[in-house]
Amino acid sequence: MKRVWILGWDGADPGLIARWVDAGHLPHLRSLTAAGGYLGPLEGVTPPVTFPAWTTCVTGVNPGRHGIPDFTFIPPGTRILRFLTGADRLVPAAWDYLSDGGARCAVLGVPATWPATPLNGVMISGFDSPLGGAVARSHVYPETLLDRARAWRYADADEHFTDRPGWHHRFARHLARRLEDKCRVALDILEDEPWDFFMCVLGEADAASHHCWMFMDPASPRFQPDETLSTVILRMYRQLDVFLGQVMKRADDETLIMVVSDHGFTGAGIHQASLNRFLESHGWLRRRAHPAARLKQALLRGTPARWRSALARWFPGKVMGLEALARFGGIDWRHTRAWSEELAYFPSVRLNVAGCDPGGLIPSASRRDATLELCSLLETWEPVKRAIPQWEVYDGPAADRAPDILIEPAEINGYPWVFGRWHGGDATRILDPSAFAGGREQGFNGVHRNPAFLAMNARCRRATPRLTDITPTILDALGHAVPDLEGSSLLSAVGQDPDTPRGLFPATRDTRRFLTPEEETELEERLRRMGYLE
Numbered sequence: 001m002k003r004v005w006i007l008g009w010d011g012a013d014p015g016l017i018a019r020w021v022d023a024g025h026l027p028h029l030r031s032l033t034a035a036g037g038y039l040g041p042l043e044g045v046t047p048p049v050t051f052p053a054w055t056t057c058v059t060g061v062n063p064g065r066h067g068i069p070d071f072t073f074i075p076p077g078t079r080i081l082r083f084l085t086g087a088d089r090l091v092p093a094a095w096d097y098l099s100d101g102g103a104r105c106a107v108l109g110v111p112a113t114w115p116a117t118p119l120n121g122v123m124i125s126g127f128d129s130p131l132g133g134a135v136a137r138s139h140v141y142p143e144t145l146l147d148r149a150r151a152w153r154y155a156d157a158d159e160h161f162t163d164r165p166g167w168h169h170r171f172a173r174h175l176a177r178r179l180e181d182k183c184r185v186a187l188d189i190l191e192d193e194p195w196d197f198f199m200c201v202l203g204e205a206d207a208a209s210h211h212c213w214m215f216m217d218p219a220s221p222r223f224q225p226d227e228t229l230s231t232v233i234l235r236m237y238r239q240l241d242v243f244l245g246q247v248m249k250r251a252d253d254e255t256l257i258m259v260v261s262d263h264g265f266t267g268a269g270i271h272q273a274s275l276n277r278f279l280e281s282h283g284w285l286r287r288r289a290h291p292a293a294r295l296k297q298a299l300l301r302g303t304p305a306r307w308r309s310a311l312a313r314w315f316p317g318k319v320m321g322l323e324a325l326a327r328f329g330g331i332d333w334r335h336t337r338a339w340s341e342e343l344a345y346f347p348s349v350r351l352n353v354a355g356c357d358p359g360g361l362i363p364s365a366s367r368r369d370a371t372l373e374l375c376s377l378l379e380t381w382e383p384v385k386r387a388i389p390q391w392e393v394y395d396g397p398a399a400d401r402a403p404d405i406l407i408e409p410a411e412i413n414g415y416p417w418v419f420g421r422w423h424g425g426d427a428t429r430i431l432d433p434s435a436f437a438g439g440r441e442q443g444f445n446g447v448h449r450n451p452a453f454l455a456m457n458a459r460c461r462r463a464t465p466r467l468t469d470i471t472p473t474i475l476d477a478l479g480h481a482v483p484d485l486e487g488s489s490l491l492s493a494v495g496q497d498p499d500t501p502r503g504l505f506p507a508t509r510d511t512r513r514f515l516t517p518e519e520e521t522e523l524e525e526r527l528r529r530m531g532y533l534e
Contacts, residue, residue: 011206213446
């Protein structure tokens, strides 16, 4: 192969795609794989979260090695939050290897790539960009790309207050326009030259699935009939398929084209659980009175989005502090051994460990035993299918950025429990129908799940392709030496057994660029508007 072009369909679900390909809704995807290519599931990361998944895709290693386990992490010895960006990635991405070898690369919209970094080509960073909804100089490389990239838009719609009349209809129209604008920018760049490596990630299918699953799925316990909204997700996929067709017209027989997603999707259930309420009821956590969470919700509800963004710029320290207090302020650390950030998209538990956390109670030498003890307890609780120790999922120098225990939700009638945050009352509850749309600490009505999705116009020589295999495949296809990564090339029948750990860690980077407080608060506001933060 002379070229590798990758289209990232964030959140594209292999089950939906198989159904819609069979129904004739995605003709270009069918055409891509018709001559013996692959179309099917792709093993993702645990849990299926955007930042770690895409970073695993472009590095070939797990989050414990590449350093991006989530949107945020808690620096050791603190009770503060810091946002993770591409500057925190510890290993090279595929385009770093290729650029060093002289290949021409175009990288557009890949999550966790802000700030845009130098490469042998061009870059528009992903939605982790902290400067509002518009592209600025730090989003692009080189800076001369800025004028052409201005139509590329990020989270420019408030996705928090989905209960307002007509919101979903307005949002669906907005997504279609935004996707059209981004595809236009991508095609403009694609036509500049025959790129050796081209990668473009588009997030509109993910956004549509989060908010409109309840209108598409009659079996969902949250189902609400709406003839127009029932086809929003399909319309996003069809728009992406049209873009694929336009890309295929510009390719030749020596171009490997891959369509990749970071995770799949399913509908959310109506049964909700609070991890901290459970931990409190079993003596692992104690609360103290603190108004931060209620104050934050009051401010979010009563402050227009444009004002919230301005407040984040003017008072970054206070905004970041309020978020930390909302998550941590109501916990009495003197009597707490374990706690949860209670993030709906990433249910997990952290231990309060002496020598690692301020006022930690669990001796460091007992951390493993305490983890196993708590995992066993959590798995007796109906909302939890599996409580997974961190070390079963991550290994590497950044594994301690992740929580100690990851939660796989149980399901009721095929729909997963959702996790939320509330004070007082039982540790479980059933959502009121007024909350089915999601938002305001109720999570989304469509939620991430594994597996992810892969389609390619070449034979896949692995029975079970994995997200870690994408970067080795890119490098192999372009004749670049494949470094010691966890994945293997999908084009080769010879490779590492998936259950056998790879030896040495990839080399870490020497330099990082950390966000300023103002940039962190702008990034927080973006993620909140998208609904990832409460």
